[in-house]
Amino acid sequence: MVTSSAPGKVYLFGEHAVVYGEPAVPCAIERRARVTAREIDEGLRIHSEDLQLDGFTVEYEGDGEGRPDVDASEPLLEAAMGYVNEAVAQVRDAADAPGAGFEIRIESDIPLGAGLGSSAAVVVAAIDAATRELGVELSPEAIAERAYQVEAAVQDGEASRADTFCSAVGGAVRVEGEDCRTVDGVGNLPFVIGYDGGAGDTGTLVAGVRSLREEYDFAADTVRAIGDVVREGESVLGTDDYETLGDLMDFNHGLLSALGVSSRSLDSMVWAARDAGAMGAKLTGAGGGGCIVALDDTEDALTALKYTPGCESVFRAELDTDGVRQE
Ligand code: MEV
Missing domain, CATH: 3.30.70.890 (GHMP kinase, C-terminal domain)
Incomplete structure (x- = not known):
């Protein structure tokens, strides 16, 4: 069983325009999503008690293929499960383990869909935890790239690398198209x-x-x-x-x-x-x-x-x- 965590972020500048190749500067903040992954025989089980601030609980059992079958009256949760589903597909690919099953537990201090990069943090932490559980260690940059593929798949191709790169490497970053880098010398902005x-x-x-x-x-x-x-x-x-x-x-x-x-x-x-x-x-x-x-x-x-x-x-x-x- 492996637990990994990844930070949320705020955009100092540039959200939305970054999707069209303009630069953006997101900054990682000390609010984290923690994901625990345990290998099981097959399928995918996801538990989360705090993906929303009001403590909604979701238990999802699926096979890790395609869109998950969760209560559509909770579209945000459905989306969150969609991200984890795609993340597991990336893990199986990275570890060359197409049949690997997982039990995934998510804890997060980042509210869902609120602009603080909750989905990117969950996806990045999930990829790290689940690949490590299979004995594979990816670099933060490789995790960022796989997490971007997850966001692009779930958001029908409409995503930039900004959220996922920032969550994977931390600090202040600059993203312009495929060019992602850390911005040095940015202190603790108030x-x-x-x-x-x-x-x-x-x-x-x-x-x-x-x-x-x-x-x-x-x-x-x-x-x-x-x-x-x-x-x-x-x-x-x-x-x-x-x-x-x-x-x-x-x-x-x-x-x-x-x-x-x-x-x-x-x-x-x-x-x-x-x-x-x-x-x-x-x-x-x-x-x-x-x-x-x-x-x-x-x-x-x-x-x-x-x-x-x-x-x-x-x-x-x-x-x-x-x-x-x-x-
Ligand atoms: C969402 O956190 C940021 C957007 O620019 C979308 C993206 O960059 O993928 C709106």
């Missing part, structure tokens, strides 16, 4: 996360941006402008110029809003953080609901978000320089 208790469906949100981009040249320009914001942001990353970084986060949020991926609760958390003096604030991840990330080195945004209607929880997130690891 991130404050606000969570509205909700979630967005990544596949639907990505598809929405794709059709806007195909329909309107100005939507395609908006995607390119996000890339410009990232390139500008890179010039101050690693310095203590948080004011410029914050301004660029604000700009990035505006562009994501224009692409239709923000929501009333995300906007109100962003504005509450800004009104409290945060240097910048934006949604993180696919949007639609879930989390915002603000930059604030005082306690003010944290306190303001506690009292913001629609904000269910708020916490500070430290940069996690560790990626996937065996526990």
Whole structure:
């Protein structure tokens, strides 16, 4: 039996545009998914008690082939099981063990579908734990590539390498197409996360941006402008110029809003953080609901978000320089 863990992430800049080859800078945070894998005779059994913050329990038994048969009234859980199913297919391929069966237990402090990279963290940790259980040790980069294949399969080809690479290697990373690298010298940025208790469906949100981009040249320009914001942001990353970084986060949020991926609760958390003096604030991840990330080195945004209607929880997130690891 092997347990591995992998971190969630926030996007400093660049979500959605990264799907179309623009650069993005996600940062791993100290919130982890832990996956325990035990080899069994055949099939796939998945247990999870805390994939959602309200403690919903799911027990799934399947054969590890195709889409899992879980209660469709819980689409997020169905999606999560889909990710684990595909991850097991990658493990069997990596270990050249097509018939390997697994019992998988998932524990996670990362809310599902909330923009903090829960699916990538679960997939990365699952691939590491299950391959090790079969006696195969993959590098973080190899795990990242296999985890990306999982996300691409589950999201019908609409995925970037950003979430999975960041979770596998940890720290701040830069992803542009297939070029994935660690960004050195980024210290502990003063991130404050606000969570509205909700979630967005990544596949639907990505598809929405794709059709806007195909329909309107100005939507395609908006995607390119996000890339410009990232390139500008890179010039101050690693310095203590948080004011410029914050301004660029604000700009990035505006562009994501224009692409239709923000929501009333995300906007109100962003504005509450800004009104409290945060240097910048934006949604993180696919949007639609879930989390915002603000930059604030005082306690003010944290306190303001506690009292913001629609904000269910708020916490500070430290940069996690560790990626996937065996526990
Ligand atoms: C989702 O966490 C980030 C998106 O850019 C999709 C992706 O990069 O695969 C919206």
